[in-house]
Each structure stands twice: as structure tokens, then as C-alpha cells.
Amino acid sequence: MAFSLFSSRNKIVNIVINDHSIRFMELKQKNPILPSHFGERYLPRGIIVDGKIQDFDTLSNILDECIAEWKIAKREIRFTVPDSLVMIRKVSIPADIKEDEIHGYLYLELGSTIHLPFEDPVFDTVPLGTENNKQEVLLFAAPEKYIFEFEDLFKSVKLKPIAADISPLSIYRLYHYSDMAVNNEVLLSVQFDLDGVSLCIFENHIPVFMRHIPGGLNEKWKLSRIHADQSDQELVYEGESADIMFQLEEVYRDIAKLMDFYRYSMTQGQKEVTRILVNGDHPMLERVHSDMEARFGIPLAAIKINAGPDKEVLPNAFHLALGLGLKEV
Numbered sequence: 001m002a003f004s005l006f007s008s009r010n011k012i013v014n015i016v017i018n019d020h021s022i023r024f025m026e027l028k029q030k031n032p033i034l035p036s037h038f039g040e041r042y043l044p045r046g047i048i049v050d051g052k053i054q055d056f057d058t059l060s061n062i063l064d065e066c067i068a069e070w071k072i073a074k075r076e077i078r079f080t081v082p083d084s085l086v087m088i089r090k091v092s093i094p095a096d097i098k099e100d101e102i103h104g105y106l107y108l109e110l111g112s113t114i115h116l117p118f119e120d121p122v123f124d125t126v127p128l129g130t131e132n133n134k135q136e137v138l139l140f141a142a143p144e145k146y147i148f149e150f151e152d153l154f155k156s157v158k159l160k161p162i163a164a165d166i167s168p169l170s171i172y173r174l175y176h177y178s179d180m181a182v183n184n185e186v187l188l189s190v191q192f193d194l195d196g197v198s199l200c201i202f203e204n205h206i207p208v209f210m211r212h213i214p215g216g217l218n219e220k221w222k223l224s225r226i227h228a229d230q231s232d233q234e235l236v237y238e239g240e241s242a243d244i245m246f247q248l249e250e251v252y253r254d255i256a257k258l259m260d261f262y263r264y265s266m267t268q269g270q271k272e273v274t275r276i277l278v279n280g281d282h283p284m285l286e287r288v289h290s291d292m293e294a295r296f297g298i299p300l301a302a303i304k305i306n307a308g309p310d311k312e313v314l315p316n317a318f319h320l321a322l323g324l325g326l327k328e329v
Contacts, residue, residue, distance in 0.1 A: 015078070021040050021317075023317065024066070052085070079164055079165075079324075080167050081147060089141070094133075119143075122142055123139055125137050126138040126140075138207070186202070186275070192278060201273065220243070259273045279319050
């Protein structure tokens with residue numbers, strides 16, 4: 001979003017950072033897609049909160065350790081912007097604004113005819129077409145301050161950020177690559193992570209609406225060692241089971257409200273969600289999938305990718321990084 005895009009012969013590392021983890025992915029090849037190396041590091045609570053870096057120095061030190069462990073020093077990287085920082089909005093502009101002038105026009109109109117919930121945004125645009133002497137443009141925006149903090153973070157450990165992306169586009173890129181997209185469908189992408197849930201509606205492969213729901217009980221998930229040598233970890237919920245079920249029900253109600261808003265307010269009853277794509281790193285993702293299938297009565301989809309020649313399945317948590325790896329730069 002905020003960076004010049006250019007090609008490279010070197011393999012680019014794909015990095016996804018959220019409130020509780022850092023993940024990386026390298027691709028061995030793209031056609032067919034095959035991961036080469038991938039890994040993750042859980043973060044202590046409070047270093048990143050709602051997508052905003054709170055402890056830059058500690059995060060930089062942890063990332064430096066990851067770079068050494070993963071052997072990705074001084075590499076070019078793509079990264080995802082935290083969902084909590086991103087907004088998507090359709091805006092109408094005069095039909096005579098040329099495509100190469102759209103960015104400049106929107107910049108001048110920010111704060112007057114175009115209002116965003118934050119100052120000093122970085123943004124990108126996608127033209128959607130012209131009708132009734134107005135052209136519609138899809139606007140992707142995020143606060144410049146927080147995006148540049150991530151750029152500074154990567155540069156502080158001598159990584160080279162060359163492209164930024166948002167998670168709905170990354171996961172949809174993988175969904176489309178996997179030949180799962182259906183003509184004329186209205187897809188609701190649900191990224192169900194430990195620290196929040198991101199919802200994005202796609203029409204004709206274009207994201208038209210996005211909403212982020214912050215997580216409320218992630219502090220009750222604790223890391224537990226699986227092996228005595230501490231070579232692996234898993235998340236264990238230490239709260240009351242009724243609390244987490246209540247939280248899940250709250251999210252399901254928010255999803256239902258979003259689908260109703262899209263159907264009745266955004267499209268005046270002309271369109272509705274026809275399919276739901278469920279992905280994420282939440283430890284209860286399988287339960288979430290079955291709950292939503294029973295609750296909404298809409299076909300659900302889940303991405304399955306083999307991580308290697310022996311056909312083991314790539315964990316859902318790495319799908320975003322894999323979709324990011326399909327982004328052209």
C-alpha cells in the first residue's frame with residue numbers, strides 16, 4: 001500500500017504479524033504452489049495491541065531472533081497490514097478524472113468531500129467503472145503513522161519491505177488460485193483469528209466492504225509446551241468454557257448483522273451472501289466452521305493446501321502468508 005513495487009530475482013519472504021504472533025513463508029514454486037519454509041513465533045501479550053506496535057524495541061529484538069532462526073537475513077519481504085488498521089470504502093468521483101489522476105484527486109478531497117476515521121492516511125485505489133457521469137472507486141486506506149512503524153520495524157532489522165497487502169486480498173488470492181471461486185457468487189471471507197475476526201465481502205472478485213471485530217478473550221489462551229524439549233507449543237484455554245461460547249455467539253450475531261446490512265442497506269435487497277470462506281488461526285476453528293454451517297444455512301468453504309510432497313496439510317494459520325506469496329511485485 002505504501003511502497004513502490006518492483007520485481008526481484010531473489011525469493012521474497014512473506015511475513016504476517018498480528019497481536020500474538022509473527023509468521024513467515026517462503027515459496028519453493030508458484031505453479032503448482034509449494035511452500036519451501038515456514039514458521040511462527042508467539043509474541044508476549046501487550047507488544048502489539050489492536051494492530052498497533054506498543055513496544056517497538058522488544059518487538060525488534062524478537063524479530064531479529066526470528067530472522068536468525070529462520071535464516072532470512074537482509075531479504076526482501078512482503079507483509080500484511082493489520083486488519084484493525086484497514087478500511088475499505090466505495091467513493092464516487094467525477095467521470096472525467098483520468099485513472100492516473102485518481103490518487104491525486106482523492107488526496108486533495110480528503111477531509112472535505114471524502115471523510116476517513118483517521119488523519120494522514122496511506123491509500124490505494126481500484127477503479128470500478130462509470131455510471132451517470134460518476135465513476136466509482138474502491139478506496140483502501142490505513143493510518144500512515146502505524147503503517148510506517150511497521151516499515152521502520154523491518155528496516156531496523158535490515159529486512160527490505162517492498163510490498164504491503166491486506167489479509168482479505170491475500171486469502172482471496174489463495175482461494176482463487178485454488179479454483180474455489182464460483183461465477184457470480186457473493187463471498188463473505190471470515191478470518192477468524194485469536195485476537196480478532198475480520199469480515200470482508202467480495203463481489204466479482206472485488207472486496208466491497210470490510211469490518212474488523214476485536215478479540216475479547218485472547219488473554220485467557222495460554223501457551224503450553226507439547227514436548228519436554230520445548231520444541232513445540234499449543235494454545236490452551238484457561239477460562240470458563242461458557243465465556244468462550246458466549247464470545248463465539250457474539251461473533252456469529254455480528255456476522256449475521258453484516259450479511260443483513262449488505263443485503264438490505266448496501267444492495268437494497270438485490271444481492272445477498274451466497275458463500276462463506278472460513279479461515280484463521282483460532283484454536284477452535286473447526287468448531288467455528290461447524291457452528292456457522294449449522295447457523296447460516298449457506299455453503300461454507302475452507303482452503304486445504306499440501307505443505308510438501310508427502311501431502312501433509314499446511315496449517316490454516318499459514319494460509320495468509322501463502323496467499324501473500326502469490327502477490328505479484
